[in-house]
Amino acid sequence: MKTPFAQRRRALRAKIAVKGLSGIVSTNPADWYYLTGFTGEAGALLILRKGAALVTDGRFTAQAEEETSGIRIVKQNGSLTSSVGTWLRGLGRGKIGFDAAQISVEQFRTLRRTAGARVRWVAAGGEIGSLRQVKEPSEIAQMRKAALLVGDVLSAALKLLKPGVSEIEIAAEIEYQMRSWGASGPAFETIVAFGTRSAHPHARPSEKRLRKNELVVLDLGVILGHYCSDITRTVFVGRAPARIRRWYRAVQEAQAAAVGAARAGITCGDVDAAARGVLAHYRLDKYFVHSTGHGLGLEVHEDPRVARGQKRVLVSGNVITIEPGVYVPGVGGIRIEDDVAVHAGRTEVLTQVPRNLIEI
Ligand SMILES: [Mn+2]
Numbered sequence: 001m002k003t004p005f006a007q008r009r010r011a012l013r014a015k016i017a018v019k020g021l022s023g024i025v026s027t028n029p030a031d032w033y034y035l036t037g038f039t040g041e042a043g044a045l046l047i048l049r050k051g052a053a054l055v056t057d058g059r060f061t062a063q064a065e066e067e068t069s070g071i072r073i074v075k076q077n078g079s080l081t082s083s084v085g086t087w088l089r090g091l092g093r094g095k096i097g098f099d100a101a102q103i104s105v106e107q108f109r110t111l112r113r114t115a116g117a118r119v120r121w122v123a124a125g126g127e128i129g130s131l132r133q134v135k136e137p138s139e140i141a142q143m144r145k146a147a148l149l150v151g152d153v154l155s156a157a158l159k160l161l162k163p164g165v166s167e168i169e170i171a172a173e174i175e176y177q178m179r180s181w182g183a184s185g186p187a188f189e190t191i192v193a194f195g196t197r198s199a200h201p202h203a204r205p206s207e208k209r210l211r212k213n214e215l216v217v218l219d220l221g222v223i224l225g226h227y228c229s230d231i232t233r234t235v236f237v238g239r240a241p242a243r244i245r246r247w248y249r250a251v252q253e254a255q256a257a258a259v260g261a262a263r264a265g266i267t268c269g270d271v272d273a274a275a276r277g278v279l280a281h282y283r284l285d286k287y288f289v290h291s292t293g294h295g296l297g298l299e300v301h302e303d304p305r306v307a308r309g310q311k312r313v314l315v316s317g318n319v320i321t322i323e324p325g326v327y328v329p330g331v332g333g334i335r336i337e338d339d340v341a342v343h344a345g346r347t348e349v350l351t352q353v354p355r356n357l358i359e360i
Contacts, residue, residue, distance in 0.1 A: 161237065167203075171191075182224060198334075218232065258272070
């Protein structure tokens with residue numbers, strides 16, 4: 001079977017060479033899957049100019065042999081970091097890149113001690129992430145499926161919103177549906193927030209029961225075939241008052257403006273500004289307390305960040321969320337989120353659920 005992993009390792013090696021490194025180490029499972037197909041939970045991957053090694057413990061060595069090819073599987077002996085260091089010491093002289101955001105100070109000290117003085121360590125985070133953020137067509141095809149599935153789960157969940165149900169009950173139904181419809185699980189803990197709780201952008205589901213005349217924010221994502229989706233919709237239980245309608249219209253316009261701005265050649269900061277500008281026009285920008293979106297892929301939050309002032313330019317292959325919101329303490333919150341794929345001449349909205357205010 002033709003897999004993309006060897007080609008991705010070649011692309012990473014080209015970057016390693018440009019940086020003058022002998023190799024790069026990653027302790028992020030999403031990086032291992034991207035570069036080797038390994039789906040285990042513990043280990044460290046070393047991609048060297050020539051060759052690659054995956055250090056993992058006895059729970060995962062057989063799995064690693066089955067899932068990967070062209071990778072040397074090294075069984076962990078002692079701690080993970082001392083095993084990596086000892087293995088590198090055996091290679092001799094070298095300059096190894098590591099991601100300072102992945103490795104703790106204690107782990108770093110062990111790596112340095114066990115690898116010895118002939119191995120130099122260079123902070124070189126973001127090299128694998130910069131490859132991962134430009135999706136291949138087959139990755140976008142998988143993300144399209146993940147986005148359609150989460151839309152179906154969301155649409156089904158809307159039918160369950162009746163006065164008296166609790167946030168936890170809705171979240172449980174949502175996560176049950178995800179798996180029964182083929183997802184390997186939720187991409188993150190499902191957010192179900194009723195009434196004033198919706199003013200907290202990342203409210204955790206509670207025992208709170210739904211009442212009439214409340215806002216409901218549902219924010220959910222699935223992992224399907226290793227790739228994440230992420231969607232948010234806000235509905236009103238009953239007939240929405242004028243103030244809520246106005247806020248909703250503002251968020252909907254802000255979201256449409258940012259989706260319209262998201263195209264190859266535009267900075268992420270400009271996408272963020274498109275949403276923020278609409279909310280400022282409505283004098284609601286002070287209630288928009290987070291960034292406009294984030295990259296999406298093997299992880300639910302990855303590069304590029306779609307935030308204020310971000311200079312990163314969108315390129316064909318980026319997949320990002322666009323999710324502006326307003327959150328008025330003591331009243332409630334409104335957020336609308338879609339996943340979009342940037343192509344050379346167009347931007348494709350992957351999530352397919354209507355965005356107009358739904359009153360139930
Ligand atoms: Mn999101």
